[in-house]
Amino acid sequence: MCEPIQLKNLILLELNEINFDVVSQYIVQSPGKFCSLGKLMSGASIITTAEDKYEELEPWIQWPSVHTGLSYSEHGIFRLGDVVSSNAPQIFEELEKQNLLVGSISAMNAENRLKNSAYFIPDPWTKTPSGGEFWIQALSLAISQAANDNSQSKVSFKTFVTLLLAVIRFAKLRHYTTYLKLALSTSKSRWRKALFLDLLLHDIHLGLRALRTPDFSTLFLNAGAHIQHHYFFSSKHVKKGTHLRNPDWYISEDQDPFEDMLEVYEIIIGDYLSLRDSDLIIATGLSQKPNDKVEFYYRLKNHSTFLDYIGIEYRSVIPRMARDFLIQFDSSEQALAAQQKLNQILIVEDGVKLFGEIDNRGQSLFVVLTYPNELHTKTSISVNGSIIFIKPFLTFVAIKNGMHQAEGYAFFTAGIADYSPSNRQHVKEIHGSILNYFNVPRQRHFS
Numbered sequence: 192m193c194e195p196i197q198l199k200n201l202i203l204l205e206l207n208e209i210n211f212d213v214v215s216q217y218i219v220q221s222p223g224k225f226c227s228l229g230k231l232m233s234g235a236s237i238i239t240t241a242e243d244k245y246e247e248l249e250p251w252i253q254w255p256s257v258h259t260g261l262s263y264s265e266h267g268i269f270r271l272g273d274v275v276s277s278n279a280p281q282i283f284e285e286l287e288k289q290n291l292l293v294g295s296i297s298a299m300n301a302e303n304r305l306k307n308s309a310y311f312i313p314d315p316w317t318k319t320p321s322g323g324e325f326w327i328q329a330l331s332l333a334i335s336q337a338a339n340d341n342s343q344s345k346v347s348f349k350t351f352v353t354l355l356l357a358v359i360r361f362a363k364l365r366h367y368t369t370y371l372k373l374a375l376s377t378s379k380s381r382w383r384k385a386l387f388l389d390l391l392l393h394d395i396h397l398g399l400r401a402l403r404t405p406d407f408s409t410l411f412l413n414a415g416a417h418i419q420h421h422y423f424f425s426s427k428h429v430k431k432g433t434h435l436r437n438p439d440w441y442i443s444e445d446q447d448p449f450e451d452m453l454e455v456y457e458i459i460i461g462d463y464l465s466l467r468d469s470d471l472i473i474a475t476g477l478s479q480k481p482n483d484k485v486e487f488y489y490r491l492k493n494h495s496t497f498l499d500y501i502g503i504e505y506r507s508v509i510p511r512m513a514r515d516f517l518i519q520f521d522s523s524e525q526a527l528a529a530q531q532k533l534n535q536i537l538i539v540e541d542g543v544k545l546f547g548e549i550d551n552r553g554q555s556l557f558v559v560l561t562y563p564n565e566l567h568t569k570t571s572i573s574v575n576g577s578i579i580f581i582k583p584f585l586t587f588v589a590i591k592n593g594m595h596q597a598e599g600y601a602f603f604t605a606g607i608a609d610y611s612p613s614n615r616q617h618v619k620e621i622h623g624s625i626l627n628y629f630n631v632p633r634q635r636h637f638s
Contacts, residue, residue, distance in 0.1 A: 292403070
């Protein structure tokens with residue numbers, strides 16, 4: 192083990208689920224267009240692995256592994272937001288205990304346990320406080336609202352104003368052309384709104400980092416995962432290997448959201464590679480491959496309205512990512528009654544459950560809207576003996592193009608490369624690389 196030389200700070204860029212095998216094909220075809228991505232891929236890198244069971248391949252499982260150094264069987268964090276009931280030590284507070292200043296933006300399924308963060312903006316789905324001044328708290332609320340209502344293309348006026356002020360305050364002048372291009376094309380290219388938000392989060396991270404100079408900071412970006420899940424079939428390089436196609440009403444044949452994503456990530460990665468005061472880890476957690484079938488994703492438009500309509504008694508309902516939501520009750524009896532009612536909701540036309548995953552946790556239910564087929568105006572469900580047309584309660588999210596795979600990617604700049612895990616180690620080993628870089632002993636046991 193090399194003796195650590197603490198001359199720089201460290202950035203962990205969590206580039207969620209990107210398939211760099213596909214990225215490499217774009218680089219080969221257009222090397223002059225993606226110079227920073229090419230430079231990244233030509234440096235020190237490894238393939239990471241994750242869990243064996245498909246249901247355990249989720250970013251809200253693998254990123255806590257990076258943050259804690261524990262596999263799923265060790266940390267037990269299974270749902271998005273579950274970290275708040277875990278006491279597994281995270282990299283953030285482990286470093287702070289060594290008098291290192293830590294900043295974090297949108298790290299997935301991470302809890303803010305810091306006493307004096309440089310800044311902490313939680314992911315949009317985990318109920319944990321933001322850390323920092325009023326401006327950071329306002330940004331946190333705006334990012335959460337924008338992300339949770341993305342499928343309905345609905346942004347509140349307050350969120351719009353906050354994000355506009357964030358652009359004015361943090362956006363780099365050299366990025367203005369890209370922001371303008373993305374903003375003016377979102378009506379016909381919906382995925383560009385997610386890319387706009389990723390670029391803004393990046394600029395916010397650069398701005399806060401320059402102001403607060405944390406020793407360790409992390410930024411989580413999700414637009415690439417979103418694009419792969421929704422539009423992987425439209426990638427010109429994926430088309431060569433699959434017969435599946437997106438319909439014309441969904442996306443035009445000549446559009447390639449994956450390439451749009453690379454154009455934005457080329458800018459972001461170029462900015463980080465140009466920093467002289469920082470070392471850098473870029474990791475994907477896991478990755479995606481093209482789906483082997485066509486699946487439709489839907490989300491409840493208003494969770495409370497639907498639950499009230501079908502007569503479920505509950506205390507609160509919290510939307511999670513995509514199709515998931517958490518219902519909280521005053522008693523386990525209420526939760527069980529709700530579970531039984533939700534379990535009985537079938538699509539009349541084909542007998543398939545609307546909610547195929549319901550996790551009963553005593554006084555709460557974690558529910559996933561799993562119905563995979565296309566819905567029509569007269570598609571109906573039966574509730575309490577009544578036939579209800581279901582489509583007005585739902586919003587279409589996407590046709591699922593990408594599915595998770597255990598293989599991930601991690602890249603290391605020169606100052607951190609000596610501390611990288613061996614190839615094809617579990618993604619949790621990145622946690623040890625960060626501790627070793629700062630010469631911090633790992634806390635191996637928790638209860």
